[in-house]
Amino acid sequence: MPLKSVEVNLEQVRANVADIRRRVGVEVWAVVKADAYGMGMERVAPAIAELVDGFCVFSLREAQAGRLWEVTGKPAIALGPPDSADPAAYRQQHVRPAVSTIEQATALRPADPVLCVDTGMQRFACPAEQVEAVLTAGECREAFTHAVRVEQAQLLKQLTSGHHLKLHAAATALLDQPEARLDAVRPGLALYQQAVTVRTALVEVHVSRPPVGYGGFSVSHHGVIPVGYVQGLRRGICLIAGQRRMVLEVGMQSAYVEIGPEAQVGDEVILLGPELPPHDLAPFWNSSPHEALLRLGGR
Numbered sequence: 567m568p569l570k571s572v573e574v575n576l577e578q579v580r581a582n583v584a585d586i587r588r589r590v591g592v593e594v595w596a597v598v599k600a601d602a603y604g605m606g607m608e609r610v611a612p613a614i615a616e617l618v619d620g621f622c623v624f625s626l627r628e629a630q631a632g633r634l635w636e637v638t639g640k641p642a643i644a645l646g647p648p649d650s651a652d653p654a655a656y657r658q659q660h661v662r663p664a665v666s667t668i669e670q671a672t673a674l675r676p677a678d679p680v681l682c683v684d685t686g687m688q689r690f691a692c693p694a695e696q697v698e699a700v701l702t703a704g705e706c707r708e709a710f711t712h713a714v715r716v717e718q719a720q721l722l723k724q725l726t727s728g729h730h731l732k733l734h735a736a737a738t739a740l741l742d743q744p745e746a747r748l749d750a751v752r753p754g755l756a757l758y759q760q761a762v763t764v765r766t767a768l769v770e771v772h773v774s775r776p777p778v779g780y781g782g783f784s785v786s787h788h789g790v791i792p793v794g795y796v797q798g799l800r801r802g803i804c805l806i807a808g809q810r811r812m813v814l815e816v817g818m819q820s821a822y823v824e825i826g827p828e829a830q831v832g833d834e835v836i837l838l839g840p841e842l843p844p845h846d847l848a849p850f851w852n853s854s855p856h857e858a859l860l861r862l863g864g865r
C-alpha cells in the first residue's frame with residue numbers, strides 16, 4: 567500500500583459535467599488550470615472533452631504542456647495575463663488569450679482575444695473606463711469577469727452592453743444562480759465533486775500517555791499515519807471506519823490522528839473523499855476548498 571493513494575473517478579467527473587450542462591443550459595468551459603487542480607490535465611481533459619464546449623487554462627504554456635488541443639480537439643481560453651505577445655503561438659494551440667490592456671489587445675488581436683473585465687477582483691482585468699478602448703483594440707467578440715457574486719455578472723453585462731458580445735462570469739460558486747449564467751459558465755472545482763478519494767492507513771495505534779507529540783496533545787487513543795505536510799496534510803479532520811476523527815498534529819511525513827479503542831494497524835484512513843469533501847476541510851485549514859483539493863489530491 568502506498569503511503570497516500572489518490573483516486574480520481576473519471577466517470578464521476580463526466581457525470582458532474584453532464585449534470586452541470588443540464589442544470590445551466592448554456593455553454594460549459596471546464597477550467598483545467600494548474601494541471602486540472604492537480605488531478606492531471608492529460609487525464610481529466612480527454613475524459614470530458616466531448617461534454618464541454620472548451621477548456622480554460624491559466625496560461626498558454628499550460629495548454630502547450632498538457633497538449634490540450636492535441637488530446638481533446640477543443641479550443642481553450644487562457645484566463646491569466648498573456649504569457650506570450652505572439653498571436654501565432656496562441657492560434658497554433660487553439661487558445662484565445664484573455665486581455666485587459668490596450669497593448670495586450672492590440673498585440674494579440676489576430677488571436678481573437680477575450681476581454682477580461684474588472685468587476686471587483688482588481689487583478690488581470692480591465693477597469694470599467696477602459697472597456698470600450700480595449701474592446702476596440704482587440705476587436706473582441708467575447709468578454710468575461712472573475713465573479714464571486716451575482717452583481718458582478720450583472721455589472722459585466724452593463725459595462726459591455728451594446729457590443730453584442732458572448733459573456734461569461736460564473737465559476738462553481740455561481741452555477742446555481744440563473745442571473746450569473748449569461749452565455750457560458752466556467753466551472754473548475756465542481757468537476758471533482760464526489761470524484762476524488764485520498765487514502766492512507768494507520769501504521770501505529772497507541773493508548774495515549776499524555777502529553778503526546780510535539781505539542782503535547784491529550785487524547786485517550788491515538789494513531790499514526792504516514793502522511794505529513796510534505797504530502798499536503800494539515801490539522802483538521804479525517805475519516806476512520808466511517809467516523810470523523812481529528813487530525814491532531816501534522817509532522818513533515820507523518821501525522822497523529824485521534825482513534826477509538828477498536829482501531830487497528832492497517833485500518834483505512836480517508837483524508838478526502840465523497841464523505842469528506844474539500845468544503846468540509848477548508849474551515850479547519852483556514853483556507854479554500856480549492857487549496858484543500860489541490861494540496862491533498864495534487865500530484
Ligand SMILES: *Cc1c(COP(=O)(O)O)cnc(C)c1O
Binds near residue numbers: 645736739752753
Ligand atoms: C479558477 C477560475 C475559475 C474556476 O473556479 P472554480 O471556483 O474552481 O469553479 C473560473 N474563472 C476564472 C477566471 C478562474 O480563474
